[in-house]
Every structure is written in structure tokens, then in C-alpha cells.
Amino acid sequence: MFFSIPNIAALMNRYYIEYRQLIGAFFFGDVLERVMFFIAFGMGLGRAVAQIDGVDYITFLAPGIAAGSGVFIMAVATTYGVSNRYEGSAIWQSWLATPVRLQDILLSELIFNMLRATPSLVILYIVAYFFDAVPSVSGAILSLPVLMFANLVYGSITLNMGVYLGRMLYFRYIQALWVMPMYLFSGVFFDIKEAPEWMQVFANIFPLYHVLEVVRPLVLGRPVDLAQALISFTVLSVIFVVAFCLAYNQFKKRLFD
Amino acid sequence: MFFKTVYALWYRHFLTWKTMFWSSLTSNVFNPLLFLFSFGFGMGAIVENIEVGGQVVDYLVYIVPGMMAYSGMFTASFETSISAFARYYMQSYWDQVLATPAMLHHLMMGEILWASTKAMFAVVCVLLVGYLFEGVVLDWSILWVLPVMFLGCFCFATCGMVATSFAKSFEMFSYFFTFWVTPMFIFSGVFFPVDRFPEMVQWLAYLLPMTHLVDIVRDLSVAGVMDAGVLMMKLAYIAFVAVVAYAVAYRNMKHRIFD
Amino acid sequence: MNIIHAENIQKSFGDFEAVKGVDFKVPQGTCVGLLGPNGAGKTTTMRMIMGLSSLSAGSLKVFDTPVDKVTRAEKMKIGLVPQEDNLDPDLSVRQNLEIYGSYFGLEKSFIQQQADSLLEFMQLGEKANNRVNHLSGGMKRRLIIARALIADPEFIILDEPTTGLDPQARVLIWKSLLKLKDQGKTLLLTTHYMDEAQRLCDNIVIVDGGKVLDEGSPKELISRHVKNHVFEVQKPVPEALQDSDIDHEDIGDSVLYYVNNPDKVKHLLPDGITYTQRVSNLEDVFLRLTGHKLRE
Ligand SMILES: Nc1ncnc2c1ncn2[C@@H]1O[C@H](COP(=O)(O)OP(=O)(O)O)[C@@H](O)[C@H]1O
Numbered sequence: 032m033f034f035s036i037p038n039i040a041a042l043m044n045r046y047y048i049e050y051r052q053l054i055g056a057f058f059f060g061d062v063l064e065r066v067m068f069f070i071a072f073g074m075g076l077g078r079a080v081a082q083i084d085g086v087d088y089i090t091f092l093a094p095g096i097a098a099g100s101g102v103f104i105m106a107v108a109t110t111y112g113v114s115n116r117y118e119g120s121a122i123w124q125s126w127l128a129t130p131v132r133l134q135d136i137l138l139s140e141l142i143f144n145m146l147r148a149t150p151s152l153v154i155l156y157i158v159a160y161f162f163d164a165v166p167s168v169s170g171a172i173l174s175l176p177v178l179m180f181a182n183l184v185y186g187s188i189t190l191n192m193g194v195y196l197g198r199m200l201y202f203r204y205i206q207a208l209w210v211m212p213m214y215l216f217s218g219v220f221f222d223i224k225e226a227p228e229w230m231q232v233f234a235n236i237f238p239l240y241h242v243l244e245v246v247r248p249l250v251l252g253r254p255v256d257l258a259q260a261l262i263s264f265t266v267l268s269v270i271f272v273v274a275f276c277l278a279y280n281q282f283k284k285r286l287f288d
Numbered sequence: 289m290f291f292k293t294v295y296a297l298w299y300r301h302f303l304t305w306k307t308m309f310w311s312s313l314t315s316n317v318f319n320p321l322l323f324l325f326s327f328g329f330g331m332g333a334i335v336e337n338i339e340v341g342g343q344v345v346d347y348l349v350y351i352v353p354g355m356m357a358y359s360g361m362f363t364a365s366f367e368t369s370i371s372a373f374a375r376y377y378m379q380s381y382w383d384q385v386l387a388t389p390a391m392l393h394h395l396m397m398g399e400i401l402w403a404s405t406k407a408m409f410a411v412v413c414v415l416l417v418g419y420l421f422e423g424v425v426l427d428w429s430i431l432w433v434l435p436v437m438f439l440g441c442f443c444f445a446t447c448g449m450v451a452t453s454f455a456k457s458f459e460m461f462s463y464f465f466t467f468w469v470t471p472m473f474i475f476s477g478v479f480f481p482v483d484r485f486p487e488m489v490q491w492l493a494y495l496l497p498m499t500h501l502v503d504i505v506r507d508l509s510v511a512g513v514m515d516a517g518v519l520m521m522k523l524a525y526i527a528f529v530a531v532v533a534y535a536v537a538y539r540n541m542k543h544r545i546f547d
Numbered sequence: 548m549n550i551i552h553a554e555n556i557q558k559s560f561g562d563f564e565a566v567k568g569v570d571f572k573v574p575q576g577t578c579v580g581l582l583g584p585n586g587a588g589k590t591t592t593m594r595m596i597m598g599l600s601s602l603s604a605g606s607l608k609v610f611d612t613p614v615d616k617v618t619r620a621e622k623m624k625i626g627l628v629p630q631e632d633n634l635d636p637d638l639s640v641r642q643n644l645e646i647y648g649s650y651f652g653l654e655k656s657f658i659q660q661q662a663d664s665l666l667e668f669m670q671l672g673e674k675a676n677n678r679v680n681h682l683s684g685g686m687k688r689r690l691i692i693a694r695a696l697i698a699d700p701e702f703i704i705l706d707e708p709t710t711g712l713d714p715q716a717r718v719l720i721w722k723s724l725l726k727l728k729d730q731g732k733t734l735l736l737t738t739h740y741m742d743e744a745q746r747l748c749d750n751i752v753i754v755d756g757g758k759v760l761d762e763g764s765p766k767e768l769i770s771r772h773v774k775n776h777v778f779e780v781q782k783p784v785p786e787a788l789q790d791s792d793i794d795h796e797d798i799g800d801s802v803l804y805y806v807n808n809p810d811k812v813k814h815l816l817p818d819g820i821t822y823t824q825r826v827s828n829l830e831d832v833f834l835r836l837t838g839h840k841l842r843e
């Protein structure tokens with residue numbers, strides 16, 4: 032088989048030990064930042080924006096912030112974090128001297144960071160619930176697996192960007208040209224349908240936009256366009272598989288050639 | 289001699305930055321562009337009533353001064369925290385300098401003034417981008433904004449130095465960003481007036497030097513005037529934070545390096 | 548005149564005493580070596596001299612000035628070669644020298660002149676415009692030495708200048724250090740290479756565990772502690788040798804015998820005994836004083 036479960040389990044344990052040591056820094060960075068964003072923008076723009084898409088601004092914002100949170104966490108982890116591990120401390124090389132293989136490492140990086148990003152989703156929904164901003168609790172719960180999968184996809188994309196750019200110095204371009212535009216133009220903060228026409232077209236290139244098209248109706252307790260959701264899911268799955276294979280090949284070149 | 293040495297240290301950073309001038313310019317222009325497009329046009333379409341000094345303004349006009357202050361704040365904070373720490377911790381740049389006749393004061397001042405310079409570059413980039421999209425008017429009152437911004441950037445750079453003086457690893461900066469930089473991004477009136485928050489939060493927001501800086505910069509660049517007494521009070525507060533931060537950072541660093 | 552005069556200097560990090568009262572002098576124009584195993588407190592001592600680390604107790608004078616009152620002018624006269632390579636990774640080889648010189652507040656023309664001659668002196672001329680991370684270990688070390696010389700200092704401190712380098716690179720550095728000595732510069736050097744100390748140093752201070760064990764010229768130290776010859780005799784040692792009163796040391800599997808006259812041991816060794824014999828050197832002194840156990 033392509034992946035080895037025991038190897039992945041061993042690696043996850045290793046990441047978990049590191050995570051436990053830095054839990055404070057991670058927790059505040061991941062969770063608190065998003066919660067602050069949610070509360071501040073919800074309150075701050077809540078009065079300037081009367082109603083949006085038929086709901087209060089803060090209610091509109093909750094799924095947006097939730098869906099966007101993983102974008103940042105996954106991007107930083109799969110660029111700076113990964114580069115630090117195979118170039119900075121060269122810890123991957125020491126793992127590769129054992130039966131652990133490259134594909135196990137790559138998948139573990141993605142899964143671990145996706146799991147790491149999950150508590151912040153849950154906590155964000157809980158906070159939003161207390162602000163009366165989660166109309167459909169079951170919808171919010173259903174949206175969790177969708178967002179977890181989406182985080183894997185974001186991670187697989189930035190993993191490629193990181194390994195192809197190669198040097199840490201260039202990683203800020205990923206932030207500037209991919210992560211920020213995606214966050215700002217996918218409809219996290221405002222309804223894309225009310226934005227200028229060019230922005231509506233532009234938004235289509237970002238996975239986050241398509242994820243939000245599914246997640247926002249879910250959390251707002253509205254019917255989801257199932258056909259559309261299925262197409263999005265298929266496209267995202269294909270992106271994930273292709274991105275993973277590309278990254279695998281490029282890492283193989285970098286590490287073994 | 290003090291200035292000559294500080295200048296030498298400043299120049300070292302300038303020299304390395306110069307080689308990356310174009311990429312630095314690109315990202316300094318691109319980042320505010322993203323925000324101005326997204327918030328100015330996207331958000332602007334749904335934001336209804338936002339006021340500066342009693343007059344209703346376009347949302348774009350509202351956020352350009354905020355973005356100026358934010359770019360300066362972020363650049364200055366980042367430079368004396370993560371970047372300075374990398375030089376201190378990973379590259380032993382500080383050890384290298386302290387082995388010469390340069391002293392810790394020179395070193396810290398060199399870092400802080402460099403960070404302020406770099407931050408001012410970012411501020412001017414936002415100003416020009418804002419001007420291109422008619423988010424700000426370039427007239428004489430802008431000349432007042434720049435020195436005020438410099439004081440602000442100096443203050444944020446010194447605060448970043450405090451974080452560096454405490455940090456034991458890069459992960460520690462997560463606290464600095466979560467509890468200091470991000471709150472100044474979202475609670476200090478960059479995107480919306482502080483009076484939208486509950487009283488308690490407003491009170492906390494006014495402890496942050498950023499809130500005062502944003503107030504000044506917005507009033508000066510949008511309305512063109514500001515009550516002199518209030519202006520002085522706010523400037524004094526920013527300067528006060530800078531002085532305290534410098535003292536704390538210096539004490540800490542000295543203890544850390546020499547003991 | 549003494550460039551350095553250390554009396555009972557001490558340094559603690561929290562509860563841990565890294566330097567527990569060290570005395571030594573560095574007379575002008577000489578080369579003094581601080582010799583000690585890893586963790587002996589050599590680097591800490593150097594950092595105290597440079598004012599990079601404050602003293603916990605004792606008195607340390609640099610150019611006859613207490614170390615915490617050293618003036619800018621005095622600091623200009625000291626060059627430091629730190630143990631770690633701390634070149635500026637963002638700058639080229641030449642810029643590393645020039646920018647470092649600017650921290651001293653030196654004139655631009657003087658710095659450029661110095662940079663030229665130092666690049667030549669350290670045989671780095673071809674690499675002048677390269678980035679420093681493309682240099683080999685030996686070149687990096689040479690560049691750091693060149694950097695320490697940028698202000699034309701009288702006194703140069705070198706912390707393990709050749710650790711981790713190949714033999715050619717070490718010889719090259721030794722040659723340049725001997726040239727500096729000929730120019731009348733004062734050197735203080737730490738090392739744990741005995742050949743290096745023997746070649747370069749007029750006087751050696753052996754330290755361990757933050758204390759001075761002994762000091763003197765290499766010759767003095769050898770004759771004081773390990774005589775002229777060393778015999779290493781595998782156990783079991785013959786009875787006759789065991790019963791003799793020859794200066795010896797048990798190091799586990801074998802016993803070391805120190806004598807001025809080799810015949811004295813030889814005639815006590817029956818045939819079939821495994822032993823080695825050699826002229827004693829500083830290494831024997833070092834091992835004898837600091838013990839044969841592994842450090843850290
Ligand atoms: N900043 C510090 N904090 C705590 N302990 C230190 C520090 N610097 C050095 N030490 C300890 O002091 C001892 C002497 O270190 P050092 O002077 O570097 O030894 P040497 O250079 O002789 O190898 C070592 O045990 C080292 O671990």
C-alpha cells in the first residue's frame with residue numbers, strides 16, 4: 032500500500048508530543064486570534080451593516096471566520112513549519128533513515144495540522160453560539176467534517192507552493208498572493224453576490240469561496256444546493272490528490288536527488 | 289559618536305534591505321491594495337453610515353488612514369520582534385556587534401530606528417495607493433501625518449523590542465501577536481469606530497497606543513484638523529509608551545546578555 | 548605591562564558556577580593560551596574580558612582599567628574571534644569586514660584600505676564578493692579572524708580559532724597568527740589542541756571546572772608534570788615496575804610511567820610485555836592534570 036498506517040501513527044505521536052510542549056503558543060495563536068476577529072468584526076461592523084443576506088452581520092460572519100481560519104494555520108504549517116523540519120533542523124532526514132517513507136511524512140503533516148486546526152473551529156462555533164449567531168446547530172456540526180476536509184485541501188496546495196518556491200525568503204509571496212487574496216475575496220467578510228461584478232468572477236478561483244457556498248447555508252440553516260456541493264467536493268478531491276502527488280514528486284527530488 | 293554608531297547599525301540593515309528593494313516595494317504596495325479592494329469596494333458596498341468628525345464619508349476614505357497606521361504598526365512590530373530576534377538568536381548578530389565598541393543602547397536604537405524607517409516606507413506606500421484610488425487627498429495636512437506616524441512606528445518598534453527581550457524562542461512571539469498586534473489591528477479603529485464596542489472594551493482599546501495613532505491620523509488626513517489639546521495628549525501618550533517600553537526592553541536585554 | 552590582569556574572577560549562572568576564581572596575566576607582546584576541556588569556562592572567561600558578560604566576583608583589568616570601566620578607545624584596541632561562526636549571513640565577504648568596521652566608527656577610507664589588506668592577508672581576495680554562506684569552514688574562520696583585525700587592534704582574543712578545520716586550514720591560520728605575533732600583537736587564545744598551544748603560546752594556563760590547574764611555558768609544564776618520556780604499559784603490570792617508586796598514573800586498562808631517563812623503566816620490563824614509549828608532550832600534561840575521563 033502507498034501509505035503505512037503504523038508509520039503515520041508513530042509520526043502523529045511525535046507531532047503530538049511537540050504540540051503538547053507548545054500548546055500555549057499554538058492555542059492562543061490558533062484559537063484566540065480567530066475568536067477576536069469574529070467578535071471585533073461582528074460588533075464593529077455589525078452596526079454599520081444593517082442586514083446582510085437576510086441575517087445580522089455577526090451571524091453572517093460566523094461561518095466565514097470558521098471556514099477561513101484553517102487557511103492561515105495550514106499555510107504557515109505547510110510552508111514555514113515544513114521547511115523548518117526538512118531544511119532547518121533536518122528532522123525529516125532522520126525519520127527517513129527509518130522505515131518511515133516520504134509519503135507517510137507528507138500525509139502526517141497534513142493530517143496533524145488539520146487536526147490541530149479543528150479545536151479552533153469548534154471553539155469559534157461555541158463563541159458564536161453565545162452571540163446568538165448560529166441559527167442551525169446541527170448545520171454547524173455537519174459543517175465540521177466539510178471544513179476539516181477543506182483544510183486538508185488548502186494544506187496540500189500550499190505544501191506545493193512551499194516546496195516549489197524552496198526558500199523561506201519567498202514564502203511571504205504565498206501569503207501575499209494566495210492566502211490573503213483568498214481570505215479577502217472569498218466572501219468571509221461580505222456577501223460576494225453584493226460585491227462588484229469582477230470580484231464575483233475572481234472569487235471562483237479560490238477553494239474557500241466554494242467551501243463557503245456550502246458551509247454558510249448549512250450554518251444558517253438553509254437548504255444546500257446538493258448538486259453544486261457534489262461538484263465542489265469532487266473538484267476539491269481531485270485538487271487534493273493531484274496536489275499531493277505533485278508535492279510528493281517535488282519533495283522526492285529535493286530530498287533524494 | 290552615539291549617532292555615528294547608531295547610523296552604522298542602521299546602515300547595515302539598510303544595505304541588506306536595499307538588495308530586496310523591489311520585492312519589498314511590491315509587497316508593501318500589494319498588501320494594502322488587497323485590503324483596499326476587498327474592504328473598500330467589497331465591504332464598502334454594504335457599509336451604510338460611517339462618520340469622521342461628524343461628516344459621513346466613503347468607507348474607502350475611512351479605512352485608508354487606518355491601513356496606513358496598520359501597515360506602519362505591523363512592519364515596525366515585526367521588524368523588532370521576529371526579525372530582530374532572528375538576528376539575536378540565530379545569527380548572533382548582537383554578539384558580533386557588542387564585541388565592537390558599540391554598546392547595547394546603540395544596538396537597540398539601531399534596530400528601533402531601522403524598524404521605524406522600514407515602517408515609514410510601508411506607510412508611504414499605503415498613502416500613495418490610497419491616493420491613486422481617491423481614498424485620501426494629498427495636501428499640506430499630510431505633512432503633519434508623516435511625523436506623527438514616525439512617532440507611532442517608533443513606539444511600536446520599541447514595544448516589539450520588549451517582546452524580543454523576553455522571548456526564549458520564536459513560538460513565544462505567538463503571544464506578542466495574539467495579545468498585542470492583532471488587538472491593535474481589530475480593536476483600534478482601523479476598520480470601524482471604536483465606539484461600536486461595549487464601554488469596557490473601549491476603555492481597553494484606548495490603552496493601546498494604536499487607537500490614539502489611528503485617531504490622529506484619521507482626523508488629520510480626512511478632516512484636516514484636530515483639537516490641539518487632544519492632539520498633544522495623544523502624542524504624549526504614544527511617546528510615554530515608547531519611553532517606558534524602551535526602559536523595560538533595555539533593562540531586560542542588559543540582564544539577559546550580560547548576566 | 549599586562550594587557551589582562553585577572554584576579555580571582557568568578558562567574559555564576561544562577562546556582563551554577565562556571566568560573567570559580569581564576570587568576571592569570573597576559574603580558575604585552577606575548578601569546579597566552581587558555582587550555583581546558585569542554586565546559587572548563589574558557590569562553591565564559593573570554594566573554595568577561597570583552598565585557599559581554601558581567602563578573603560575579605573578582606577583579607579583571609583590561610589595559611589597566613577595570614573591565615566595567617573600559618573606555619571606547621580601549622575597546623577599539625581589542626579584536627575578538629568568537630568560538631561560534633557569527634558572520635553576517637546577509638552580507639558579502641567584503642561587506643562583512645566593512646560593515647563591522649563601521650561599528651567602530653572608523654573612517655571609510657581606512658576601513659577600505661584595511662579590508663583590502665586583510666583579504667589578502669587571509670587569502671580571501673578571490674571570494675571578496677561572495678556570500679558568506681558559500682564559504683568553507685576554513686574560509687569562514689579566516690574571515691572572522693580578518694574581521695577581528697579590522698580596527699588594527701593591539702590585542703586579539705581567539706576562542707578556539709581552528710576547531711573543526713582540516714590540517715591545511717589549521718596550518719594556514721597558525722602561520723597568520725605567528726605573523727601577528729611578529730608584528731608585536733598580544734594574543735590570548737583558547738584551544739583544546741595541544742599542538743596548537745605548543746606552537747603558538749609563550750605561556751599556557753590550564754583550566755578545568757572553572758579553576759586554574761597550573762600555568763607556565765609548555766616546556767616548564769612538561770618537565771614539571773610528565774618528565775621527558777612516557778611509557779604506557781598494558782595491565783597486568785610486572786611486579787618489579789609496580790614496586791618501583793617511578794611517577795605513574797593508572798588509567799584503567801594500562802598504567803602510564805613518567806621518567807626523565809627511559810632506561811629506568813626499560814630494564815624493569817621483561818620480554819613479552821605490551822607497552823609503548825614516546826617523548827612526552829603537552830597532551831600528557833593536559834590529560835594528567837584534567838584526568839582521563841570523558842567530559843560532558
Ligand atoms: N549563559 C549561560 N547560562 C548557563 N550556563 C552557561 C552559560 N554559558 C556557559 N554556561 C556553562 O558554563 C560552563 C562553561 O562554559 P564555557 O565557558 O562555554 O566552556 P568552554 O568554552 O571552556 O568549553 C559550561 O558548563 C556551560 O554549560
Ligand SMILES: [Mg+2]
Pocket residue numbers: 589590591630706
Ligand atoms: Mg568555549
